[in-house]
Amino acid sequence: MTRVIDGRAIAGAIADEVTTDAAALRARGVTPTLAVVVPTDDAATAWYVRSIERTAGKVGVNCRTVTLTNPTAAELIDTLDELSADDTVHGVICQTPLPDGVTLADVGEHIAIGKDVDGANPASLGRLAIGLDTFAPATAAAVAEILRRDEVSLAGAEVVIVGRSTVVGKPAALLLLAENATVTVCHSRTRDLAAVCGRADIVVAAVGSPGLVTKDHVKTGAVVIDVGTNPTEDGGLVGDVDAVSVNGVAGALTPVPGGVGPVTTILLMRHTIDAVTHPDAG
Amino acid sequence: MTRVIDGRAIAGAIADEVTTDAAALRARGVTPTLAVVVPTDDAATAWYVRSIERTAGKVGVNCRTVTLTNPTAAELIDTLDELSADDTVHGVICQTPLPDGVTLADVGEHIAIGKDVDGANPASLGRLAIGLDTFAPATAAAVAEILRRDEVSLAGAEVVIVGRSTVVGKPAALLLLAENATVTVCHSRTRDLAAVCGRADIVVAAVGSPGLVTKDHVKTGAVVIDVGTNPTEDGGLVGDVDAVSVNGVAGALTPVPGGVGPVTTILLMRHTIDAVTHPDAG
Numbered sequence A, B: 001m002t003r004v005i006d007g008r009a010i011a012g013a014i015a016d017e018v019t020t021d022a023a024a025l026r027a028r029g030v031t032p033t034l035a036v037v038v039p040t041d042d043a044a045t046a047w048y049v050r051s052i053e054r055t056a057g058k059v060g061v062n063c064r065t066v067t068l069t070n071p072t073a074a075e076l077i078d079t080l081d082e083l084s085a086d087d088t089v090h091g092v093i094c095q096t097p098l099p100d101g102v103t104l105a106d107v108g109e110h111i112a113i114g115k116d117v118d119g120a121n122p123a124s125l126g127r128l129a130i131g132l133d134t135f136a137p138a139t140a141a142a143v144a145e146i147l148r149r150d151e152v153s154l155a156g157a158e159v160v161i162v163g164r165s166t167v168v169g170k171p172a173a174l175l176l177l178a179e180n181a182t183v184t185v186c187h188s189r190t191r192d193l194a195a196v197c198g199r200a201d202i203v204v205a206a207v208g209s210p211g212l213v214t215k216d217h218v219k220t221g222a223v224v225i226d227v228g229t230n231p232t233e234d235g236g237l238v239g240d241v242d243a244v245s246v247n248g249v250a251g252a253l254t255p256v257p258g259g260v261g262p263v264t265t266i267l268l269m270r271h272t273i274d275a276v277t278h279p280d281a282g
Helices: A007-027 A043-059 A073-085 A104-108 A122-130 A138-149 A169-178 A193-197 A260-276 B007-027 B043-059 B073-085 B104-108 B122-130 B138-149 B169-178 B193-197 B260-276
Strands: A033-038 A062-067 A091-094 A158-162 A182-186 A202-205 A223-226 B033-038 B062-067 B091-094 B158-162 B182-186 B202-205 B223-226
Touching: A007 A043, A007 A138, A007 A260, A033 A043, A033 A073, A033 A260, A043 A062, A043 A260, A073 A091, A073 A104, A091 A260, A104 A122, A122 A169, A122 B122, A138 A169, A138 A223, A138 A260, A158 A169, A158 A193, A169 A182, A169 A202, A169 B169, A182 A193, B007 B043, B007 B138, B007 B260, B033 B043, B033 B073, B033 B260, B043 B062, B043 B260, B073 B091, B073 B104, B091 B260, B104 B122, B122 B169, B138 B169, B138 B223, B138 B260, B158 B169, B158 B193, B169 B182, B169 B202, B182 B193
Parallel strands: A033 A062, A033 A091, A158 A182, A158 A202, A202 A223, B033 B062, B033 B091, B158 B182, B158 B202, B202 B223
Antiparallel strands: A182 B182
């Protein structure tokens, strides 16, 4: 039987720490505040923002949701600039989809490094690569945090990451490289994905392809982190890992839902708390 | 017999292109100018700066060397800010060693993105990771350029990079990932370096350890790029690859000297020319 890594339990432990830290800040007169810019009326986005607001409320982080209806690029960027300059705001994130003509990098460049709690600024990614104090994208940070909290040995371990996105694959590679893992990044052009994944002590699936990773991709006993969140027709979510197939082969697996997702959301709160005292803070 | 990849010949071909482009710019009244900030009287640095000046002179790039004697951090940073704002300067690089208390990242943050022809600004590295138009560190760019000019197939190839530095290992990984290679980054904590390298179609040795990579690390026919420049007691240079050992095993090898080095220097000139028309140019 493959052990299930309980992302909700890990998120709960982090939430306890964040709650304590948030209370300490409030006792000092600081209200840790996360600004969530929502430049869309997309229903899935609204659902996700509500879950951020709920988590924030539970741990004592103030969530300031700024909804913009059909903003122009300039309006969105002005909003981000204002929040970056606002001393009462400690973290700033921006939801997608973005207005036409605006890229994530455009948006990111207008979030101050010290408030960039979801690592959207290209400079944050560069600082991460260099090993400077900076915020990684929360999903990538969640991968590393789950491995750390689950006490998975990283130094010298072979990690294979499937997916090379800017928000997960590449920053996760940088984070795990910094933990002294030997890191391979795979993608759609990788020749024999099963063989490459089959070498790994740890497989991170972050490609957005339901059930792509099967027992053929997993060495016996390997730890599998499933970052996929693929919507199903019946309104559910499935990961990039075929959990039934890898069961009994993988040593441990994060489920979807209930794995990387809840840890990602609470790490936005952790980062917001850390942003209050970040050297580059406002 | 292992084929030698002639870095000087590749550099010569690039120099011809750069010479043509520099002449065209001069005909338009633009003198492509590279500012080289030298915050040290280190002899090895002076030797390297002279080689940059010589290369610049040959291809028609104006080289403005700014030597600072025992500068404070503030003086160095002021100089970089001034050059970043100077319309007659298109590329800015800063040599090491740096004054006490100044890091490469500090320096890099004061080189404008559009003039950062050696990819020293953390934001340049982040932009590289995202795939935005930006300058990679010249040494990492030289690795990719040699493979491209030598017509080594990268899509789907297994690349193993030994070394995870900010100036070579990590940016080379990003560049080759963008060319659709499957990329593994190794380092001192990698468990079985020979076995990991032995899987590679292309090995990039960038670790600064003389002769570390031997025939035990190289699959028959693999292409080996030697980025090492380790000084010898007799004033010569040796690479990270034991060229005698891998001879007859590797399919092709860049020599040291005469491999990555000359391509790196000419790419600083290529980047300076490109900086004249870069969208973020001052």
